[in-house]
């Protein structure tokens with residue numbers, strides 16, 4: 001039979017009362033028992049002590065246990081949320097592998113769709129985590145587990161064709177140790193340092209997932225006009241990145257503000273997000289960037305620009 005939720009409160013409150021009665025006994029015998037003058041005071045203090053016990057129990061002990069019940073509630077909620085998101089991540093990767101196997105979509109499109117949807121859906125799940133300070137760590141467990149999964153498969157300690165087919169370009173396990181690994185590392189960093197109460201992580205991940213992802217999809221299909229300083233990238237790709245990254249950022253900021261995580265001034269937010277989207281787009285369009293992957297350069301530049309324009313408190 002399930003225990004009554006308040007039973008733990010009662011037990012701990014009884015323990016606290018017991019501890020207070022020991023303190024009361026100690027207080028009476030040690031300090032006042034041998035002094036006849038203070039003995040009167042002792043009775044008085046004893047009476048006061050029992051009143052204090054009651055007040056303490058009401059003011060301190062009970063809220064303390066409400067906190068204990070809250071903490072275990074948060075723990076359960078966060079553990080459940082992590083499990084749900086882990087299952088979601090597994091389903092997403094398997095789902096795209098299935099579509100690739102059945103040749104409904106080609107491998108590169110699958111990789112880019114996983115790139116777009118995994119991070120955006122991951123952020124979309126942040127509100128199901130509790131309001132506790134540890135919630136962000138529970139959320140970060142999901143990309144952390146995926147990070148370990150990428151390491152294990154990337155070093156070919158275990159072979160999983162599903163994962164390789166849905167997230168790599170050429171089907172080589174070592175590819176998992178580049179773009180996909182940097183990607184999940186950025187999800188971890190943003191979850192821990194820029195959780196849902198600041199726009200910085202939301203905007204940076206929107207640019208990495210939505211913006212950079214769409215640049216590839218649109219650029220490969222319609223990118224005939226190349227950027228003057230980079231013959232591998234096109235105007236269509238970069239303009240799509242700016243527009244889609246901007247719109248997804250605004251959409252997610254609106255979503256998080258509806259949950260009350262922050263309040264934003266509309267006009268200033270639009271201006272600031274436009275600045276971040278522009279900085280991320282320019283960095284993505286640069287040639288090679290000394291071998292730095294877009295999954296590192298785009299979110300890092302977005303984080304710095306968002307930090308400078310939003311600050312830590314929006």
Ligand SMILES: Nc1ccn([C@@H]2O[C@H](COP(=O)(O)OP(=O)(O)OP(=O)(O)O)[C@@H](O)[C@H]2O)c(=O)n1
Nearest residue numbers: 179215216219220223232233234237238285294
């Ligand atoms: N601004 C952009 C970005 C990308 N592309 C198109 O998308 C392709 C892939 O771009 P990108 O993702 O930067 O290339 P890689 O680094 O090779 O791939 P990935 O980062 O996905 O591993 C480019 O060759 C180009 O056709 C584009 O036209 N314009």
Ligand SMILES: C/C(=C\CO)CCC[C@H](C)CCC[C@H](C)CCCC(C)C
Nearest residue numbers: 088089092115118121143167179180183
């Ligand atoms: C192909 C990728 C990057 C290359 O540019 C992305 C790889 C992503 C993963 C291996 C899976 C990551 C899953 C997320 C951490 C959680 C998604 C949860 C959600 C509910 C679907």
